[in-house]
Every structure is written in C-alpha cells, then in structure tokens.
Amino acid sequence: MTEITAKLSTALADRYQIESHLGEGGMATVYLAHDVKHDRKVALKVLRPELAAVIGAERFLNEIKVTANLQHPHILPLHDSGDANNFLYYVMPYVEGDSLRDKLNRERQLAIDDAIEITRSIASALDYAHRQGVIHRDIKPENILIHDGQALVADFGIALAVSHASDARLTETGLSIGTPHYMSPEQAMGDRELDARSDVYSLGAMLYEMLAGDPPYTGTTAQAIVAKVITEKAPPVTATRDTVPGHVAAAIAKALNKMPADRFGTAAAFADALTNPAFAIPATAAPAAETPAAQTPKRRVAMLAAAAGLVVLAVGFVLGRALAPDPPLRLTRFTVGPPDSSSSITGRCCGRAIALSPDGSQVVFLVGPSTNGPIGRRDLDRLTAEPIPGTEGASIPFFSPDGRWLGFYMDGRLRKVPMGGGPSIPIADVQRVDGASWGDNDVIVFGGPGGISTVSAAGGEPIRITNAEDGVRHVHPHMLPGAHAALFSIVQGNVETARIAVADLETGTIDTIGYGTHAEYASGYLLYSGVEGTLLAQPFDPSARRATGPAVALLEGVQISGSMMPEFALSDQGGLAYEGGGTGGFGETLDIVTAAGRVSVALPEQGNLEDPSFSPDGGRIALRYGNLGNSQDIWVFDREQGTLDRLTVEGAFNGSPVWTKDGRRIAFASNRSGEDQIYWKPFDGSGSAELLLQSGYSSHPASWLPDGRTLIFNAQRGDTGWDIGMLTVGDTVPTWILATEFDETQAQVSPDGRWLAYTSDRSSENEVYVQLLSGEGGRTQTSTDGGSSPRWSPDGGTLYYVSDGTLIAASLQTDPIFRVTERAEEFSGVTDLNSQNVNYDVHPDGQGFLMIGQGGGGGGRQVIWILDWLEIVREMETGR
Secondary structure, X not given: OOHHHHHHHHHOOOOEEEEEEEEEOOOEEEEEEEEOOOOEEEEEEEEOHHHHHHHOHHXXXXXXXXXXXXXXOOEOOOOEEEEEOOEEEEEEEOOOOEEHHHHHHHHOOOOHHHHHHHHHHHHHHHHHHHHOOOOOOOOOHHHEEEEOOEEEEOOOOHHHHHHHHHHHHHHXXXXXXXXHHHOOHHHHOOOOOOOHHHHHHHHHHHHHHHHHOOOOOOOOOHHHHHHHHHHOOOOOHHHOOOOOOHHHHHHHHHHOOOOHHHOOOOHHHHHHHHOOOOOOOOOOOOOOOOOHHHXXXXXXXXXXXXXXXXXXXXXXXXXXXXXXXXXXXXXXXXXXXXOOOOOEEOOOOOOOOEEEOOOOOEEEEEEEOOOOOOEEEEEOOOOOOEEOOOOOOOEEEEEOOOOOEEEEEEOOEEEEEEOOOOOOEEEEEOOOOOOEEEOOOOEEEEEEOOEEEEEEOOOOOOEXXXXXXXXXXXXXXXXXXXXXXXXXXXXXXOHHHOEEEEEEOOOOOEEEEEEOEEEEEEOOEEEEEOOOOOEEEEEEEOOOOEEOOOOEEEEOOEOEOOOOOEOEEEOOOOOEEEEEOOEOOOOOEEEEEEOOEEEEEOOOOOOOEEEEEEOOOOOEEEEEEEEEOOEEEEEEEEOOOOEEEEOOXXXXXXXXXXXXXXXXXXXXXXXXXXXXXXXXXXXOOOOOOEEEEOOOOEEEEEEEOOOOOEEEEEEEEHHHEEEEEEEEOOOOOOEEEEOOOOOEEEEEEOOOOOEEXXXXXXXXXXXXXXXXXXXXXXXXXXXXXOOEXXXXXXXXXXXXXXXXXXXXXXXXXXOOOOEEEEEEEEEEOOOOOOOOOOOEEEOOOOOEEEEEEOOOOOOOEOEEEEOOHHHHHHHHHHOO
C-alpha cells in the first residue's frame, strides 16, 4: 500500500474500507472500497491532490451537489462526497462489468444495432441531464459502463463541478476537461459556456468510433488531434464501413458539424434520427461555394495560413490556459533544434538531458542519431546549435555557477569541460549518477546508489551525505544558494509517491517539503514536477528551507525522461528551457522493416515506446510504453487482433521484456519492491507476477537458453559495474559469466546455445563481442567502429548490431573458429539506448525487423526556450 493510500484509508476508516486500486482517471484516482454502513461495494474516487488544492473543499462540495440530484436509469448515481483530511472524494456504485472502452478494445467495431442502442441509451441520459441544466463535458468510452447489457454514464456532472469550482484556475493543475478525440470544436477552442450541443458532438464522435473502429480524428499527439477537430471535416463513417445505413451516417455527420448551430439541438433529436430511415441531411444549393480543388492557390494559401494561426491559438488554449479570463501573455519563447539535420534531441535513463547557463545565455542538451551523441550547445545570439567536442557518450549536463564550465557524467566518471574550449577533465570515479548540481562553493552534489554525495569540483573522493534505506532512492539533487543545503527527491516504488526534501550538507539532516520530484530553485520559486508532465511553481524561502505559498501550474506537456524526470532547466535570470511532448521514452511508432520497405504498426494507444520484442511465433509484440500515465509499463500488442493489453500495473518502472521460449510468459524488470528485480508473468495476464531473482542490485532479463529454463541477465553490481549472470528457474543463486572492471551488457545467447554476444566498453567505447557461453577460449570483437545492441538471426549465421544509428549485419563462420566473414549495412535510424536495453528485434522467420521510430516525420524532440517564465507565474498570482 502506498503512503497516499495508507493516509486515505486512515482518514476514511469509519466509513469506507479501501480494498484495491482500480485505476487512474484524468482528474481522480479510483479505488474499490467497502461501504461500512451499507455493507456494499462502491467505487471511491479521490481528486488528484494538485486539483483538490486549487479547487478547495467547500467550493467543490457545493458544486457537486448537482450530481446527487440526477436520477435516471442510464446515469450512475452519486452515493456520497466529502473531505477527509484534505482528500476530496466522491462515491458511486461499483459496477461489475466492462467500460465501453474495454468493449472496444476487444471488439474494435460493434454490431450496428448494438452501437445504436448504446448511443440511444446515452442520449436519453444526456437529454435528461441537459433539461436539468447539466452538461457532462467529458463523454468518452471510458466514462460509459456496460452492466447487464445496459449503458450507464459515469462521472456525470463531475467535470462541470470541477470546472465551476476551479474557474480559471483549473489550468494551474496542468489538467484540462475533455478528451481530444471526443472534444467539440468549441470546447477545443476553450469556450467556457458550453451547451447541450457540445455533448451531442462527443456522443456522435463516440458512435463513429463504435462503427468505424477509430474516432473521427486521430493523431500522434493531443495537439495534432485538436488541430484536426478545429480545421478538418471528418470523413464519412461509410468510408470505413459501407454497411452503415445512410440515415445513421447522416445523423453522425450532422452531430459532428463544426458549428453548434448546424448540429442537433438536443440529444433526443440525435437519438430519434438514428432510428428514422427517412432522415437525411439536405443537399446544399449554394453553387458558389468553392471546393478545395476549385480554390485558387492564393485563396488556399490564405485559408491554410488562417487555419494554422487558429490551430496554434486553440492548442495553446486547450492544453495550457484555455480557461484564463485574460489574454495570454506575449512571451518570448522559441524552439531549439539539434546541431544538424541528422541528429535529434535524446534522453538518458538516469538524469536530465538539458541545462541552462546561470545567466540564461546558453542552453545545452544531449543530441545525436542515437543516445551516443555528444552534448549540443546553443547560444542565445546564434541561430544554430553546435556539438561540444569531447562529450560523445555524455549525460546529465550541469553548469558551474559562473557558467565557465560544464559538468557531465561519462564512462563511469564525473567530468568537466571548459565552455571556452579545451579537453574535458575528470573529477571523480562514480558508479552511477542520478542528477548533479554545482554549488557556488565549488562543490558538486550528486545522486547515486545509496544516497546523496558531494565532491570538490577540483577533484577528489566523494563524501556521502545521506543514506537511503533499501528500496529507496535519493536522486535529482539541486544546490540551494549558499551551498549549505540541497534539494533532492526521495523515490520509493511508484513516482506518484515521490517527495521533495532538503538535505543539510553539513549535518545530513533531511527535511521533507511535499510531494513531487526533480525540484529546482530560482528567483524565489521552487519548480518541480507534478503529474503527467506538469511543471509547478511555488514560492520558496531557501534560508528557511520551506514553501511560503501555494503552487501554480507553470507548464504542462513537459517531456518525462526514462528516469521519470521532467526535462527542464532554469537560469538565475528568469530563463527556462524544457522539452515539449509530455510523457516519453525514445520513440513514438512501432515499425516493421522488411525487404519491401518500412511500415508503421497502428497501435490503439498513443505513447512513447521502448524495448520491443517479438513473441516466438511473431504474432505478438511485447514493449514498454515509457510513462503512460505516471509509470512505465509493459504492454502486449496482438498483431492479428490489433489489441494492446497492459501486462504490468505495479511499480513506477517495468521494462526489458523477454519472451520465454514457449511464448507463454514474459520475463521483465520491475522496481515495484525498490531496486529493479526480475519477474515473470503469463503474457495474457492470467496469473500474477512471480519473482525470479531478488538481489541487492539492479537486474534485467536479457535472453533465454534453448532449454527454456535458464535465463541470461544483466546486473549492475558494486565495483564491477554491469555484469552478465545466468540463473535457472527455481534457483536463488546465479552463476556469473562475465564480471570484470568493465561494463558488459545486452547479453544475447545464440539460437544453438553455444555463443554469447554482448556489449562491452573495455575498448574505451562500446563494442560488440562474442565468446563461448561456456567461457572456454577467448572473445572476438564483432563490431569495428563502435557498436552495441546485438541480436542473432534465427539460424545463428548472422549477428546484428547497431553502430551510430545504423543496423549492421555481420555474417559469421563458427567452425572451425569463430570469425566475421562480411559486414553489411541494413538500414539506419535505429535508436541505441546504450544501456541494458536492445531497442529493436529480429522477426522469428528472419525476414524482417521490429524497431521503434520517432514518428511525425522525424526531427526528434525539440527544446523550447522561454526567456521570461517569471512573468507567467506573477500573472497567475496577481490574477487570482
């Protein structure tokens, strides 16, 4: 049980007993609970803390009363609501059954009669509520429950209550009401006065999806979907499913009109049209209206320019300050690209990828066609970025207080390089760095295994300041002015329970400030991460080491790195640089590459992807969705059915999926008990996860031997760094195959079980090596100019690996000796994670590959540079 859940259980013990966690919604966390007084199961929904703080208990509870008065057979009623020790909650019946989203995930397209009946039931509920003056505002499949074949609308009035209670301050939470796929154009534009026709639009979009299999508008990002909602006409549902009756298609088209006046005036009228075979949309008699093809080039350019401006404005409103009563500030912000067109901005597993100089004149970020790229530098007075020599393979950049030096972590060492030019200088040998900061006393504070440490920037032995308990990490430190104390994050299991703390660097005393992660201080404010990429700003007194006022949401959609860190950086002069894109990993599309070309697999959920792996029969793909919601989980994609099913639900990190030889289970790494440990679980979710290996170090599965019972894994251990071990299922003590002073990772066993391929940095940079699994004989270097991520072909005659973003095929001879007979380039654009992960896979038939693509036409991630973020905060504070 998490700390938050434990506190909630205590606060509600006399009324409700929490039994389990059911899931996360856009505005609330949902629990299955037992109603003590009435002896019944209920769904207990608790508003997110940052949302509750903005709304206030009295206002929310007053506004939510309207929901209690809605009584309709297709509306899920409100049982109770209240405030328990600052937890704002509401209680609804627990319905055993599926949501409409669950049904669509299984069936994708519903029978036409079933879809119409569901829609008519929902329309009946909406029409009743509209006549009571209540607009739902968030109609979507997730809010429709199917119980005994009947549709029930859940959370009715909750969005309205939140909107009214929070007024313009809703945006301070980083949350928006409505879901882009089903959001009406006027809602997407940020209109605050919505009427029944907005819900009619959402219902039409949902019926469209029930019949066509997809919503009327899709896209890789929320911004892209909103842009289409505002500017594009939805294709007719018959374009996808020609068996839809003409009157049903016409009714949907009318419901999806851009202008509310052109839609049905009521939900009841929409429902009636669905069962009226005579219903049709009158043909237009306006011959002067131009079709897109008939428009002159000048006219089309003008319309596109106007639409582009509208989209930029609308996206900014709906995803940022949609409900703000005043015009948006004219901020100085712009994007920063990588040094050249072949590069992209990249992240790392263990720290941020971006830093600002103290005077705000320079931004640095990690770049490259893969994560082996150098650190790029962009000056404010220059139009382009340039790489910093000597930083290839670096991570976690941070500036000295005077801006003359840049610190970073590379090859097991903290290092620094002069910004004016020159070679890098080692500072200290460090096993791992989880964030670093340089104080004005020339001392560096950094996170690592066991706690927070300090070291002189001139070099020396690190000094441990804090000692983290088992299963707890002290990470992301940031030096406060005066260098006597440092902010840092305390992370145990799920990142949602992470806390911000201050460590006294002289005494080691720790004071906890509140919930959040990756806190930095500048110009009187504490900036830290909230949920799902929301960046919060809170007044803070560094001398007293405490917050002095409430937090406001500064930005949303900030990229979350693989270590659950928001990618942003501050300067002392009011500058802010961040990566846009919200939750993330290293790619956005799942691509199949064959001799015929490269095809992206259409996934039913959008998100950043990592660790793809074919099942033994090639019919399924296991992969990690990097931080969907507030965690990184393993999902299984069924290629034939087109369904995506979540396999893991515990812990903030689950990754490195490896299928068993029989295809029945998936082994994976999870931090659910603290440090990454190895578990396995049936791929179809039919059983619970079982612990395969528990140790005091981070462990990740890598490859199974042909016997199907012996697992090769990677582990990060003490002084030897990353090692390769072997464990037979049922044993508790592994056998170590490679344990040297170098890092050996990404272990892969050949199909016949004789050979072991792996990546090692023994040659000062990563190369791929092969040796006998038995350990007899020597090793053979397979790559020639840097390499990693080895994968065997099914017949064992070819070893693939990645070199500088290109997939190389090494043809092999194994008898009488092992040697490479030929190397050939397969294709480029492969992301090399430079860790225990291998970010592509070979199809079991050897005729194709699975890899992660960036999506959106390339270009990678972009850094957004804001020169005056303080103005945003001050405007919010004075505008309350």
